[in-house]
Amino acid sequence: MARPPSPRWSSWSGAVKANPAHLVRPESVAELAALVTAVGKRGGTLRPVGTGHAFTPVASAEDTMVLLDALDHDRVDIAPDGRSVTVSGGTTLRVLADRLATAGLAVRRFGDIDGPTIAGALSTGTHDSGSGLGPLHTALEGIELVDGTGTLRWVDEADLPAARLGLGALGVIVRVRLAVTPSVVLATRTAKVRLDDVLADFPHHAADHDLAEFSWLPHTGWARLRLGDITDETPTPSMTVRRAADRVADRGSTWLAGQAARTFPERSGLAAQLLAATTADVASRRPGHEAARALPPLRFQAMAFAVPADVLVPLIRQLEALVARDDLPLVLPVRVRPVAADTSAWLSPMWDRESVVVSVRTVRGMPYTALFRMVQQLCRGFGGRPHWGLMHTLGAEELSGLYPRWDDFASVRRRLDPQGVLESPYLRRVLGPVS
Incomplete structure (x- = not known):
């Protein structure tokens, strides 16, 4: 496992700062799964973190924060038929867009800042502009994650509506498959x-x-x-x-x-x-597909x-x-x-x-x-x-009334993270406790 950096972290805006006990950068999915299992066994908690573009403490943790930039680094696999791409969760939107562009392809729902990781963008509901365009997660065809029990799983069709936008509450996203179209x-x-x-x-x-x-x-x-x-x-x-x-x-x-x-x-x-x-x-x-290339x-x-x-x-x-x-x-x-x-x-x-x-x-x-x-x-x-990635003060009691399928999401969350390994003070505020 790579030598961990100093356990201090700040979001891009500076609004969120964290001093976790452990800031870890696993180099393989196996290392990540073992880490989640170990944290669960000692009764700790763990949060995945991307490039820190969220304005909320969705990635912040007091115990363990996991950086994904060394995990299957920047792997981008375009399907032979050119209709989908499989990419590691820690890859940034910028890298993905550039790799696709060389093949004449694009995902048309990136949004306007390309610094976030694909996992972070999906987890917080990133979207573009256009009445005919849904958020980025509408291009998602499949997702692989390490859940709160340390199990690596390719999320099945029944759980995809929960995993497409999950705030990192269901697991650490390690790989996704997205639909792509010819570049325009x-x-x-x-x-x-x-x-x-x-x-x-x-x-x-x-x-x-x-x-x-x-x-x-x-x-x-x-x-x-x-x-x-x-x-x-x-x-x-x-x-x-x-x-x-x-x-x-x-x-x-x-x-x-x-x-x-x-x-x-x-x-x-x-x-x-x-x-x-x-x-x-x-x-x-x-x-x-091109985002605003500069912040x-x-x-x-x-x-x-x-x-x-x-x-x-x-x-x-x-x-x-x-x-x-x-x-x-x-x-x-x-x-x-x-x-x-x-x-x-x-x-x-x-x-x-x-x-x-x-x-x-x-x-x-x-x-x-x-x-x-x-x-x-x-x-x-x-x-x-x-917006799940931007500031607000609402809690689970208020938010639950805004989403008709709230209880369905909570049910998947309890099944994939029964011990609350992926919990944090922020997630308990906006989603409520796991149980």
């Missing part, structure tokens, strides 16, 4: 549009385009509307250079606005207005709720009024993305309804607790379900 080119355009116009037309945009999303610029009546369509065109070098230049300019203005708001929080509204003033129209061509220009804290698509307008109007009334320290754009209804995963926030995911972010270092609490209360009033 997506022509996108981003324009600064009046918020009134976006809200009036957005249902039509979502229905008419392969990609449709918008970001409201707080403290203003403006939004960035982003639309995309699959095309037969091929990106040219000049388009690539233009896209890179536009991205640098956008990242620079966002960074400056964030720094200004953090330094002068009482002027957050002015910083947001300056960001709106520097927003420019952008057009580009890119592979349809955001500044670190932030984030929350998001999936709400029914038909409540979008009143929700945004109430949020707009709330920000204006209380002069809330909201600078970064409030992002709205449509996601297709999903019945493939029992804990999917998009379960059985067309949804829009409303994301709120604050610059790291700025106060966010009161803001997030107010936005959470607003979204809950519209039937919102929290």
Whole structure:
């Protein structure tokens, strides 16, 4: 077994820090299974951890945390018929996307940040933008994990709805099989549009385009509307250079606005207005699967709720009024993305309804607790379900009422982890104890 690193860990955003008694990096599935068994025998607990892109303590543990980056490292096996790919759980989305691209293939549900591992992205419900696209886990065909008893198992069809989005509560994911499609080119355009116009037309945009999303610029009546369509065109070098230049300019203005708001929080509204003033129209061509290859220009804290698509307008109007009334320290754009209804995963926030995911972010270092609490209360009033990888304060009692198949998930969890080896304080809060 590899020499363990220093037992200190922090998430990407810095919101979650852990000092586990053991931080272990197994180099084989056999080592991992033996570790889970040993932890269970001594009555301990264990949590798998990827690259730390979740904003919740879903991977945090006081006892043992398991890093997966040395486990069957970056193995990507494309099926001979080119219709699926089998990949190790510790492989990042970036590596998977690049390997598939060389074969002219893609998974079209990656989301917009490609740093997370495939296991972490699946476990927390990562999704992309588009009313015809479900979350990443809807592409999942099979999953292999080491459960809480130390048993390596290929999850059968009956348990897949639990395992597709399981928060790491059912086992440590070591291998997955995903459906893939031929790679396509997506022509996108981003324009600064009046918020009134976006809200009036957005249902039509979502229905008419392969990609449709918008970001409201707080403290203003403006939004960035982003639309995309699959095309037969091929990106040219000049388009690539233009896209890179536009991205640098956008990242620079966002960074400056964030720094200004953090330094002068009482002027957050002015910083947001300056960001709106520097927003420019952008057009580009890119592979349809390609995520935003670089992380955001500044670190932030984030929350998001999936709400029914038909409540979008009143929700945004109430949020707009709330920000204006209380002069809330909201600078970064409030992002709205449509996601297709999903019945493939029992804990999917998009379960059985067309949804829009409303994301709120604050610059790291700025106060966010009161803001997030107010936005959470607003979204809950519209039937919102929290994104599993982003901040919220709901517990199992509240969450259980949001998911019709909650008890079915709990039953699978008790069977695959009967002793609660995979439990943590956070999982006990959001899922309840195993028994």
